[in-house]
Amino acid sequence: MNWTWFHRLASPPSFFRFAERFAPWFGGLGLLLLLVAWYGGLVLAPADYQQKDAFRIIYVHVPAAAVSLSLYIAMAVCGAITLIWRMKLAECVLVAIAPVGASFTALALLTGMLWGKPMWGAYWVWDARLTAELVLLFLYLGVVGLNGAFDDPRTAARACGLLAIVGAVNVPIVHYSVVWWNSLHQGSTILKFGKPNISASMAWPLYAGLLGTYLWCGYAVLRRAQNELLLRERGTRWVREMGTELAGTADVC
Amino acid sequence: MPLLIAEQLTVLRGDRALLRDFDLQLAPGELLHLRGANGVGKTSLLETLAGLRRAGGGRLRWASDDALPHWLGHRNGLNLQLSAVENLRFWCGINGVPAAGIDAALARMKLPPRARLRSCRLLSAGQKRRTALARLLLQPRAVWLLDEPLDGLDVDGLALFAELVGEHLQAGGAVLMTSHQPLPAPLFASERLL
Amino acid sequence: MSALVALFARELKLAARARTEWLMPPLFFVIVVTLFGFGVRPNDPQLAAFAPAILWVGALLAALLSLERLYRSDQEDGTLEQLLVSPTSLTFAVFIKSLAHWLLSGLPLVLLAAPLAAMLGFPSALLTPLVVGLALGTPCLSFIGGFVAALTVGLPRGGALLPVLVLPLIVPVVIFGAGAVRASGQGLDASAPLYFLAAILMFTLTVLPWLAAAALRNAFE
Numbered sequence: 001m002n003w004t005w006f007h008r009l010a011s012p013p014s015f016f017r018f019a020e021r022f023a024p025w026f027g028g029l030g031l032l033l034l035l036v037a038w039y040g041g042l043v044l045a046p047a048d049y050q051q052k053d054a055f056r057i058i059y060v061h062v063p064a065a066a067v068s069l070s071l072y073i074a075m076a077v078c079g080a081i082t083l084i085w086r087m088k089l090a091e092c093v094l095v096a097i098a099p100v101g102a103s104f105t106a107l108a109l110l111t112g113m114l115w116g117k118p119m120w121g122a123y124w125v126w127d128a129r130l131t132a133e134l135v136l137l138f139l140y141l142g143v144v145g146l147n148g149a150f151d152d153p154r155t156a157a158r159a160c161g162l163l164a165i166v167g168a169v170n171v172p173i174v175h176y177s178v179v180w181w182n183s184l185h186q187g188s189t190i191l192k193f194g195k196p197n198i199s200a201s202m203a204w205p206l207y208a209g210l211l212g213t214y215l216w217c218g219y220a221v222l223r224r225a226q227n228e229l230l231l232r233e234r235g236t237r238w239v240r241e242m243g244t245e246l247a248g249t250a251d252v253c
Numbered sequence: 254m255p256l257l258i259a260e261q262l263t264v265l266r267g268d269r270a271l272l273r274d275f276d277l278q279l280a281p282g283e284l285l286h287l288r289g290a291n292g293v294g295k296t297s298l299l300e301t302l303a304g305l306r307r308a309g310g311g312r313l314r315w316a317s318d319d320a321l322p323h324w325l326g327h328r329n330g331l332n333l334q335l336s337a338v339e340n341l342r343f344w345c346g347i348n349g350v351p352a353a354g355i356d357a358a359l360a361r362m363k364l365p366p367r368a369r370l371r372s373c374r375l376l377s378a379g380q381k382r383r384t385a386l387a388r389l390l391l392q393p394r395a396v397w398l399l400d401e402p403l404d405g406l407d408v409d410g411l412a413l414f415a416e417l418v419g420e421h422l423q424a425g426g427a428v429l430m431t432s433h434q435p436l437p438a439p440l441f442a443s444e445r446l447l
Numbered sequence: 448m449s450a451l452v453a454l455f456a457r458e459l460k461l462a463a464r465a466r467t468e469w470l471m472p473p474l475f476f477v478i479v480v481t482l483f484g485f486g487v488r489p490n491d492p493q494l495a496a497f498a499p500a501i502l503w504v505g506a507l508l509a510a511l512l513s514l515e516r517l518y519r520s521d522q523e524d525g526t527l528e529q530l531l532v533s534p535t536s537l538t539f540a541v542f543i544k545s546l547a548h549w550l551l552s553g554l555p556l557v558l559l560a561a562p563l564a565a566m567l568g569f570p571s572a573l574l575t576p577l578v579v580g581l582a583l584g585t586p587c588l589s590f591i592g593g594f595v596a597a598l599t600v601g602l603p604r605g606g607a608l609l610p611v612l613v614l615p616l617i618v619p620v621v622i623f624g625a626g627a628v629r630a631s632g633q634g635l636d637a638s639a640p641l642y643f644l645a646a647i648l649m650f651t652l653t654v655l656p657w658l659a660a661a662a663l664r665n666a667f668e
Contacts, residue, residue, distance in 0.1 A: 083661070166655070167616070177643070180622070305532070305668075322532060346453020347529075
């Protein structure tokens, strides 16, 4: 297998150029898809016969929850790459993911709570998925906090990598422990939605929203990673050359 | 056969490369005095050679695969709650050497018998330094990496240090050290400016 | 072998020198549980229902108290550097230190749990799952906490960060530990959650010392 593309991408300047070229596409397409999905979900889709209009929050909630988990896994993978190959790019991506992931986790929690009020009659129910999401938020905040506490960015990124890996192992354990914990619950029965056959007019905005959110996350992570990379490589030749290049074009304008 | 060879070593501090393509050889009986301005990377180089800090590139070769250097940095490696004897006994256990030599080593460093049993918190800076140097006597290791070992030593301590290093070199060991003050009298070091 | 003895002897000696440090966690545990008692009306039967949660959270918070100091002095006085240039592996040293932490601050909490449970009006039939759960869960905390202490060792604000990083990681331990008590209170078999705890313990024992050693090395650089 030919790995040159990988090595080329892993070098900071070529990643920067890659991100510079593709980030606008990620952002633009993501935004477009999100707008279409929201229009489809909030306007076109019919109201649920049981949940009425309240179900429409899934068009924000489900993508946010999916992204929050995926980003955590991506962060742990970056952590492993950081620790094993000491790749600077992976460090930047790891550090870039943490706040984005934390925001989407918070969004998923918030929308989950808002959804819970009409469905369960309470903003907070100690439901397995909601609780696991809360622990995920703590894990993200731990990585963000740990990263901020170090002076040296490389030491910080490696420490965060270790924490992210332990956290990634912890997430499924938390999930199953919470499921088990809920199975002990005998008092009030939690309202189960079941899985009704979701009609096509309800489903397509959800898929569009999912894809849009993923693309938007990709955009946010790429841009943050670019910033992080510039900050760390500010002394190197390629950054300075790019700086003079940009200054040159600015003069022409 | 040199005891330690460093080839094209890159010494990192955080993200910055302090030294690039640094070559060094330590032969038996050699005393090398690293000199250079503050911040040039003397301590980082010693830490890299000791294996505490990861090198950014290059190779390190020791005379044998399981060779470990003696390392003495700014920090003495002495727990302040424990006495000199207790500290050294711990290090004997960690390094797998018999603890019988502790008293002789401390006597050699002229640490008064009463001070040996006092917790290290109560010792003077020079006495702590002497205790830390006594650790070097407990186990023979061919290469000594010493970062400012003369800090805190009085005139008598300096003479003792010169004696120890002299003997170590005679026995075929090598010493790589930094010091901002001139080395005590009988020692003759080759110098390396960074 | 000599390294094992040396590490253990040193931890015990240090604990004996600074006795207040190691008496603090059990005392803290007792005070927390007592305050819960004062927080409700006298002899409130509800206290017994919450006893597993109170005891578990109290024990974990108490054990957290002494974690921050686990590597701090070793890093400040240069002991870690010397360990790195010694033939003893850092992973092994980390393992022994975490184990010593459990012996000194986790085990007393396990032993205290039974009398404190009695204070809360906890039915004595449920003592076995409580104590067994704590005996399996507190070492998890010592090892998870040891890992986090290693991550934050050189940091000026490490003390404040430590609980934030540890608590999400010990959620499953609390759930299974307190859940075992509740399960047997409901007449169910408590062995499943206890086995889960044992599995988590085995995992932390084998993997985390290794990661903690990596974190300590990283902190040095």
